[in-house]
Amino acid sequence: MTAARSPQPVDAAENRRRWQAVGVGLVAAFMTLLDVSIVNVAVPSLDRALHASPSDLQWVLSGYALTFGLVLVPAGRFGDARGRRNAFVFGIALFTVTSALAGLATSPAWLVTARLLQGAAAGVVNPQVIGLIQQLFRGPERARPFGVLGATIGISTAVGPLLGGLLIAIGGEEHGWRWVFFVNVPVGIVAAILGWRLLPGRPEGQPDRRRLDPVGVLLLGVGVVLILLPLVQEQQWRTPWKWALIPAGLAVLVAFGLWERWYARHREPLFDLRLFTFQSYTLGSLIALVYFGGFTAIFFIFTLFLQNGLGYSALVAGLAITPFALGSAAASALGGRIVNRFGRPLVAIGLLGVVIGLAATVVALRLAPDAPAPWVTAGPLLVAGIGSGLVIAPNQTLTLAQVPVPQAGSGAGMLQTGQRIGAAAGIAAVGSMFFSSLADNRGNWTTAFEASLILATGIIALALIAALIDILRTRNHTKD
Numbered sequence: 001m002t003a004a005r006s007p008q009p010v011d012a013a014e015n016r017r018r019w020q021a022v023g024v025g026l027v028a029a030f031m032t033l034l035d036v037s038i039v040n041v042a043v044p045s046l047d048r049a050l051h052a053s054p055s056d057l058q059w060v061l062s063g064y065a066l067t068f069g070l071v072l073v074p075a076g077r078f079g080d081a082r083g084r085r086n087a088f089v090f091g092i093a094l095f096t097v098t099s100a101l102a103g104l105a106t107s108p109a110w111l112v113t114a115r116l117l118q119g120a121a122a123g124v125v126n127p128q129v130i131g132l133i134q135q136l137f138r139g140p141e142r143a144r145p146f147g148v149l150g151a152t153i154g155i156s157t158a159v160g161p162l163l164g165g166l167l168i169a170i171g172g173e174e175h176g177w178r179w180v181f182f183v184n185v186p187v188g189i190v191a192a193i194l195g196w197r198l199l200p201g202r203p204e205g206q207p208d209r210r211r212l213d214p215v216g217v218l219l220l221g222v223g224v225v226l227i228l229l230p231l232v233q234e235q236q237w238r239t240p241w242k243w244a245l246i247p248a249g250l251a252v253l254v255a256f257g258l259w260e261r262w263y264a265r266h267r268e269p270l271f272d273l274r275l276f277t278f279q280s281y282t283l284g285s286l287i288a289l290v291y292f293g294g295f296t297a298i299f300f301i302f303t304l305f306l307q308n309g310l311g312y313s314a315l316v317a318g319l320a321i322t323p324f325a326l327g328s329a330a331a332s333a334l335g336g337r338i339v340n341r342f343g344r345p346l347v348a349i350g351l352l353g354v355v356i357g358l359a360a361t362v363v364a365l366r367l368a369p370d371a372p373a374p375w376v377t378a379g380p381l382l383v384a385g386i387g388s389g390l391v392i393a394p395n396q397t398l399t400l401a402q403v404p405v406p407q408a409g410s411g412a413g414m415l416q417t418g419q420r421i422g423a424a425a426g427i428a429a430v431g432s433m434f435f436s437s438l439a440d441n442r443g444n445w446t447t448a449f450e451a452s453l454i455l456a457t458g459i460i461a462l463a464l465i466a467a468l469i470d471i472l473r474t475r476n477h478t479k480d
Contacts, residue, residue: 018136021198022145025129028092028191029149030156031184032122035064035099036296036423037160040303041314042177045168046111049177055236056108060115062232062424067119069420070224074217076127076413077270080406081212084128084135085199087409089192091124096188103181114181127413132199134400134408140340143397147336150393154328157296158385161303162318162325169315216260216270223252227421234428271410275403281411283470284399287347287463289418291391293426294459298324298358298384300427301434301452309445310373320374324385331389339394344470347395351464353387358457362450369446391463430456 039046043057052060079087098118105111133145167183168176226249230242260269276282299321306317331350339346360380368376396415403411434452441447 017198019145021136021200022129022133022148024191024194024198025088025132026148026152027187028088028095028125028195029129030152031187031191032068032095032125033153033156034160034163035118035122035184036068037157037299038164038180039064039160040300041161041164041307041317042168042180044307044314045173045177049174050105050108050111052108052111056112058233058236059112060108063112063116064119064122065420065424066225066228066232067116068123069228069417069424070221071120071123072127072417072420073220073271073410073413074212075124076131076409076411077212079128079131079409081268083201084131084409085195085201087124088128088132088199089195091121091128092188092192092195095121095125096185096192099181099184099188103178103185126416127409130396130400130412130416131409134403134412135200135405139401142401143339143394144336146397146400147332147334147339147393150335150396151329151332151389153392154332154385154388155325158299158321158325158328159318161299161314161321165314165316165318169313213260213263213267213270216256216263219252219256219259220270223249223256224417224421225249226252228424231421231424231428234432271414272407275407275411275414278402279470279473280398280402281400283466284395285415285418287351287391287395287466287470288399288415289422290463290466291351291395291460292419292422293429294456294463295354295388295426296423297426297430297456297459298453301430301449301456304434305445305449306373309449312374316374320377321381323378323382324388327382327385327387328389328392331386332393333389335390335394336397339397344398344467344474347391347398348464348467348471350387350390350394351460351467353390354384354460355387355457355464357381357384357387358453358460362453362457365446365450426456426459429459 039061043061046052046060047057050056075087075091095118098114098121102111102114102118105114129149133142133149137145163183164180167179170176171179226245230237230245233242257273260271260273263269264272302321303317306312306320307314312320335346335350357380360383361377364376364380365373399415400408400411430452433455434448437451438445438448
């Protein structure tokens with residue numbers, strides 16, 4: 001296995017076409033990642049309309065993340081072997097149909113089923129987008145499209161509550177939640193059509209008859225489900241025995257690794273474990289897993305704090321997160337341009353910025369307890385957003401820099417699987433801290449938010465430590 005090749009000159013027409021293809025992919029990525037957070041603000045409206053139980057609501061929110069993470073690596077491998085365009089268009093078509101079905105739901109069971117399928121469709125789409133960038137761009141020139149992708153990830157996660165609140169305000173409390181799903185339909189139709197026209201297909205005359213490693217797919221799927229289930233059901237499954245599923249899942253993943261090593265001697269594996277021999281891929285994946293554990297949880301607890309605790313509307317709660325989204329967007333574009341110059345230290349600077357911004361958020365709430373929370377937190381969240389923009393895109397660029405194009409989809413899928421597991425673990429841990437603190441402090445929402453935000457900040461600080469380790473190891477290796 002060799003690393004990616006150096007870039008070759010590209011003429012203006014070809015450069016325009018590849019950016020058009022990436023543009024379609026970014027729209028699809030934005031839409032699928034938006035659905036991770038946009039539904040959060042729709043829960044009260046959805047609950048009243050469908051008379052859903054707490055367990056139903058938990059599955060509406062977490063079932064999407066579960067199936068999303070489940071299919072990432074197999075979908076990425078399928079795109080590597082059979083063509084990214086086919087996988088992309090299929091995923092977008094399925095996402096569009098399931099979005100329409102979710103919006104038409106008349107019962108909780110209907111909606112949960114649609115969300116599970118919608119999450120699986122999102123998991124098919126996302127590794128194709130990263131694999132497409134790896135395929136169309138080479139070496140240092142990947143930094144710019146990865147920068148735009150990083151901005152897409154940051155904005156979609158942060159702006160979800162804002163867009164959800166706006167749609168509910170327009171559609172009304174009774175049916176506004178349906179438009180949270182219906183908004184995907186026209187975008188999905190256009191993305192599927194343009195994806196078929198603009199994304200490159202597999203070259204003619206080069207059929208790929210490689211098997212897709214069904215045993216590997218099964219082992220990885222079982223392992224990921226066993227790890228994610230107790231995390232996404234943390235509030236609903238009260239028995240402590242649920243945590244036994246995590247070591248069981250880890251054991252299955254060890255079996256997956258052993259199987260992949262054996263299978264690689266005979267055929268193309270689902271995931272090439274030799275990617276972990278690249279320090280950039282290993283530590284970059286670890287940073288992503290840990291960072292998403294703190295990053296994703298922030299919006300979950302902030303929405304709860306503003307809506308349920310302080311009584312703000314869904315729209316105001318979404319607007320309060322806008323400074324983070326704006327800072328993330330601006331910094332991601334910058335990070336994509338300068339990551340090749342600064343490398344991993346840029347990621348460390350971004351992580352430090354996030355830690356400082358979140359710590360300042362806690363301080364601001366304590367110094368001005370009677371001031372409107374959205375105004376008090378705007379400045380610190382802007383700082384945290386700028387830091388986040390210097391983390392996601394640059395880290396993704398550095399992590400995938402040495403991944404060969406034939407493994408781009410599966411490599412990206414494993415990276416994103418780690419992000420989904422990290423996000424689920426972070427929401428479970430930070431959410432548990434939030435609700436336990438709320439109970440211990442007799443319903444003091446501010447105290448609960450501050451305590452859980454400190455935990456999220458600590459998780460992100462662990463990602464900073466991993467980045468510093470990478471920097472030190474790289475410098476010691478350079479000296480030797």
